Amino acid sequence: MAGPEAGxxxxxxxxxxxxxxxxxxxxxxxxxxxAVVANDGVDLAVAPGExxxxxxxxxxxxxxxxxxxxxxxxxxxxxxxxxxxEVRPRTPAEAQRMGVGMVFQHFALFDTLTVAExxxxxxxxxxxxxxxxxxxxxxxxxYGLPVDPRRRIGSMSVxxxxxxxxxxxxxxxxxxxxxxxxxxxxxxxxxxxxxVTLRRLAADGCSILYISHKLEEVRALCSKATILRAGxxxxxxxxxxxxxxxxxxxxxxxxxxxxxxxxxxxPGAPLLVIxxxxxxxxxxxxxxxxxxSLTVRAGEIVGVAGVSGNGQAxxxxxxxxxxxxxxxxxxxxxxxxARMGPRARRRLGLSSxxxxxxxxSAAPDLPLHENALLTAxxxxxxxxxxxxxxxxxxxxxxxxxxFGVRAGGLDAPAGSLSGGNLQKFVIxxxxxxxxxxxxxxxxxxxxxxxxALTIRQALAELRDRGAAVVVxxxxxxxxxEISDRIxxxxxxxxxxxxxxxxxxxxxxxxAMSGRxxxxxxxxxxxxxxxx
Amino acid sequence: xxxxxxxxxxxxxxxxxxxxxxxxxxTAAVAMILFALDGREPVSTLWIFLxxxxxxxxxxxxxxxxxxxxxxxxxxxxxxxRAGVWNIGAEGQLVLGVIFGGWLALEFGGAGPxxxxxxxxxxxxxxxxxxxxxxxxxxxxxxxxxxxxxxLNYCAQLWLAYLVFGxxxxxxxxxxxxxxxxxxxxxxxxxxxxxRANIEIVIAVAAALVAWIFIxxxxxxxxxxxxxxxxxxxxxxxxxxxxxxxxxxxxxGFAAGVAGVGEIAGPLGQIFPTASAGYGYxxxxxxxxxxxxxxxxxxxxxxxxxxxxxxxxxQMMLGMPSSIGGLFQGTLLFFLLAADVLTTWRIRRVEDxxxxxxxxx
Numbered sequence: 001m002a003g004p005e006a007g008x009x010x011x012x013x014x015x016x017x018x019x020x021x022x023x024x025x026x027x028x029x030x031x032x033x034x035a036v037v038a039n040d041g042v043d044l045a046v047a048p049g050e051x052x053x054x055x056x057x058x059x060x061x062x063x064x065x066x067x068x069x070x071x072x073x074x075x076x077x078x079x080x081x082x083x084x085x086e087v088r089p090r091t092p093a094e095a096q097r098m099g100v101g102m103v104f105q106h107f108a109l110f111d112t113l114t115v116a117e118x119x120x121x122x123x124x125x126x127x128x129x130x131x132x133x134x135x136x137x138x139x140x141x142x143y144g145l146p147v148d149p150r151r152r153i154g155s156m157s158v159x160x161x162x163x164x165x166x167x168x169x170x171x172x173x174x175x176x177x178x179x180x181x182x183x184x185x186x187x188x189x190x191x192x193x194x195x196v197t198l199r200r201l202a203a204d205g206c207s208i209l210y211i212s213h214k215l216e217e218v219r220a221l222c223s224k225a226t227i228l229r230a231g232x233x234x235x236x237x238x239x240x241x242x243x244x245x246x247x248x249x250x251x252x253x254x255x256x257x258x259x260x261x262x263x264x265x266x267p268g269a270p271l272l273v274i275x276x277x278x279x280x281x282x283x284x285x286x287x288x289x290x291x292x293s294l295t296v297r298a299g300e301i302v303g304v305a306g307v308s309g310n311g312q313a314x315x316x317x318x319x320x321x322x323x324x325x326x327x328x329x330x331x332x333x334x335x336x337x338a339r340m341g342p343r344a345r346r347r348l349g350l351s352s353x354x355x356x357x358x359x360x361s362a363a364p365d366l367p368l369h370e371n372a373l374l375t376a377x378x379x380x381x382x383x384x385x386x387x388x389x390x391x392x393x394x395x396x397x398x399x400x401x402x403f404g405v406r407a408g409g410l411d412a413p414a415g416s417l418s419g420g421n422l423q424k425f426v427i428x429x430x431x432x433x434x435x436x437x438x439x440x441x442x443x444x445x446x447x448x449x450x451x452a453l454t455i456r457q458a459l460a461e462l463r464d465r466g467a468a469v470v471v472x473x474x475x476x477x478x479x480x481e482i483s484d485r486i487x488x489x490x491x492x493x494x495x496x497x498x499x500x501x502x503x504x505x506x507x508x509x510x511a512m513s514g515r516x517x518x519x520x521x522x523x524x525x526x527x528x529x530x531x
Numbered sequence: 532x533x534x535x536x537x538x539x540x541x542x543x544x545x546x547x548x549x550x551x552x553x554x555x556x557x558t559a560a561v562a563m564i565l566f567a568l569d570g571r572e573p574v575s576t577l578w579i580f581l582x583x584x585x586x587x588x589x590x591x592x593x594x595x596x597x598x599x600x601x602x603x604x605x606x607x608x609x610x611x612x613r614a615g616v617w618n619i620g621a622e623g624q625l626v627l628g629v630i631f632g633g634w635l636a637l638e639f640g641g642a643g644p645x646x647x648x649x650x651x652x653x654x655x656x657x658x659x660x661x662x663x664x665x666x667x668x669x670x671x672x673x674x675x676x677x678x679x680x681x682x683l684n685y686c687a688q689l690w691l692a693y694l695v696f697g698x699x700x701x702x703x704x705x706x707x708x709x710x711x712x713x714x715x716x717x718x719x720x721x722x723x724x725x726x727r728a729n730i731e732i733v734i735a736v737a738a739a740l741v742a743w744i745f746i747x748x749x750x751x752x753x754x755x756x757x758x759x760x761x762x763x764x765x766x767x768x769x770x771x772x773x774x775x776x777x778x779x780x781x782x783x784g785f786a787a788g789v790a791g792v793g794e795i796a797g798p799l800g801q802i803f804p805t806a807s808a809g810y811g812y813x814x815x816x817x818x819x820x821x822x823x824x825x826x827x828x829x830x831x832x833x834x835x836x837x838x839x840x841x842x843x844x845x846q847m848m849l850g851m852p853s854s855i856g857g858l859f860q861g862t863l864l865f866f867l868l869a870a871d872v873l874t875t876w877r878i879r880r881v882e883d884x885x886x887x888x889x890x891x892x
Contacts, residue, residue, distance in 0.1 A: 322766050342769030354767065363761035365542070373753060374768045382750045389748075413542075 021084035029078035056228035101169030111154035188509035268298035303483030320352035349436030364415025372396035403428035420451030592726020602832035604814035607786025611779030620680025622811025623687035628791025631657030640714030658788020
């Protein structure tokens with residue numbers, strides 16, 4: 001418990017005595033990894049048919065706790081009770097036999113196999129495909145998870161794949177279903193239908209552990225929440241009786257700071273222009289870009305929303321210069337950059353920062369100062385092809401100091417930094433190169449709340465200095481917070497960007513599912529439907 | 532109380548440098564066991580094995596003579612290995628150096644003092660051209676350079692055999708498969724009197740210095756290191772992977788080609804079908820034993836050369852087969868790879884059964 005507020009809140013807990021035995025109870029779970037104490041005396045009580053949220057920032061110990069329950073990690077101390085009996089699952093198979101099902105954030109499905117084949121692989125024994133398909137259809141119908149057992153995974157959307165994962169877990173008749181950040185890949189509409197499914201499951205007596213850092217969702221769905229911070233429980237509450245702000249306080253141990261409002265000026269002239277860009281995908285299961293057009297003016301942030309796998313990676317590759325494009329399709333201040341590689345584009349003022357920090361926007365094994373050199377301008381860091389090491393170190397030190405990067409010195413390998421600190425370093429490095437246009441994907445992916453705020457603030461300030469900024473993100477909330485205009489990418493096509501004030505979450509959600517051409521046109525139909 | 536191997540929070544630098552020493556110690560242990568099994572006194576036999584080659588100045592010269600090609604090729608290969616380019620074809624590239632340099636020597640030997648430097652250059656170009664084949668196949672068709680460069684070794688070997696058995700055979704050589712002796716102008720100068728150590732050791736050490744500066748202090752070297760350490764980051768930064776493949780292959784090939792000339796223009800003095808003593812392969816061990824760092828490759832080359840020479844002496848002095856030197860080289864690589872696991876992993880004793888303890892509490 002952190003402070004009096006937290007203590008007051010926990011009094012709404014049902015108390016230590018519950019009439020029926022708990023479905024799952026953890027007492028004093030402790031798990032130590034070489035570098036970190038991931039769980040430190042965690043208690044958890046889940047009643048039958050309860051939808052229980054596990055809330056916490058990245059690195060708070062949520063995943064480790066789930067691994068302990070699912071038999072993937074053995075706790076160093078503490079005990080686990082299942083329906084009142086002490087258990088110690090040593091493998092996921094043991095946990096499944098006990099009645100624990102889990103749906104992972106990153107799906108484990110074979111693209112080239114059908115739904116039924118994928119599910120058959122996960123079930124014990126060798127189920128025949130025909131009767132299994134009937135069972136799949138039956139479970140799918142009962143819980144509102146429409147899925148065709150004969151379809152191949154490769155042709156399915158992320159939301160559909162998640163349904164397959166859920167059905168696979170349900171076929172084992174679980175008494176507890178663990179959902180790990182299930183909505184991070186879904187459109188708002190798909191989130192709603194997922195919630196309907198989960199409520200139906202809970203009504204049938206299945207307990208659900210719902211792992212999330214999205215507090216609004218937790219409030220809408222869950223009847224109880226256990227909040228973790230730095231491996232310890234900092235609160236147990238009924239989320240319906242809380243505000244997002246009060247839970248955030250328990251989660252981060254301080255009040256959530258809002259983004260400082262910027263001294264906004266009207267956006268200037270068109271700076272970064274994408275003109276009918278089409279590009280095939282190098283990945284057989286990727287998404288080709290079709291006639292993508294977007295104009296970003298100086299001094300504005302344009303958000304590109306969309307469910308992952310709809311062409312974001314291809315768009316990023318095309319803009320960063322990792323793949324070149326047909327002449328004239330990408331222009332910066334009138335200059336054609338489409339045929340240029342990343343270094344030439346950076347020299348002319350177009351920078352990028354993809355979300356994959358470990359191996360793409362940073363080299364994890366190289367020290368921090370060499371990671372500063374990765375995208376530094378040659379004129380300032382080299383002389384006759386030789387490295388000017390003092391200048392490079394000074395540049396790295398400046399990034400570390402200005403963006404509050406916590407690192408074990410400039411010689412520490414980039415991979416030793418936490419996700420948030422490394423991302424601050426990467427974004428800071430690109431911003432200090434003073435780009436005229438910056439393209440970032442998922443800038444706060446896997447980053448703690450404090451670092452996320454720093455990064456968003458830095459992007460807003462870059463915009464205020466007159467740069468054109470494109471943020472490609474799957475987090476609609478984030479885009480709504482920092483974007484001036486929002487476009488939606490779906491199936492490799494991009495809708496026109498519309499001002500944030502005119503954005504309607506439902507309309508964007510529908511556009512994300514690829515059903516309508518533009519959010520604007522969509523909005524009219526949505527409005528019409530409302531009246 | 533079982534042992535468990537777990538990942539270190541970050542790779543251990545100390546372990547990275549300690550691992551060659553651990554490997555050397557374990558190899559010495561294996562050597563002593565072998566000597567003991569052969570009915571010899573292990574410690575003194577090992578002492579004789581290792582010190583006899585260095586007993587006099589001539590022996591020291593032999594060590595430098597053998598170490599020079601190992602260091603030279605090892606340094607060239609290491610540049611490629613740092614860039615993630617796996618050139619296993621140094622042996623064939625060395626043979627191409629023999630062919631190119633040898634042609635020049637046979638054709639122009641005695642034409643003037645320019646012949647020797649021209650041979651070194653021609654040999655380097657020959658090796659680089661041979662290495663260009665896998666580089667082209669890799670950049671153009673994405674064919675694994677490990678396989679293509681390895682297979683080209685056999686092609687090069689057969690080409691040289693054809694030349695020495697055919698057009699280049701010495702008419703006065705009693706039909707032996709060997710060329711006419713090279714003209715003295717075509718031979719490398721000796722740097723230590725009364726030994727066979729020639730200028731190649733100076734070239735090799737100079738190459739190590741240049742490589743050190745190149746890889747650590749130039750932007751191009753940095754680009755190669757990024758390409759090897761994180762190919763995705765290299766693409767993102769705009770460091771072309773293809774260029775890294777070309778540079779990595781060509782430097783390795785050039786160095787091997789020069790080393791090939793060093794053999795015919797050095798200790799051999801004429802061209803044999805077996806011009807290489809397996810330096811192209813042994814240099815791979817040297818490169819890794821030296822941590823792919825020029826400063827480590829020089830001592831690693833000396834150590835491997837010592838093992839090779841010691842094998843020869845073992846045959847003469849101890850009556851053991853000379854291949855025992857090669858056996859110890861292989862053992863050394865084996866233990867090195869095993870010890871290298873400990874730079875990213877560590878062994879820890881796990882206290883089992885912590886759960887019952889808490890139950891009692």
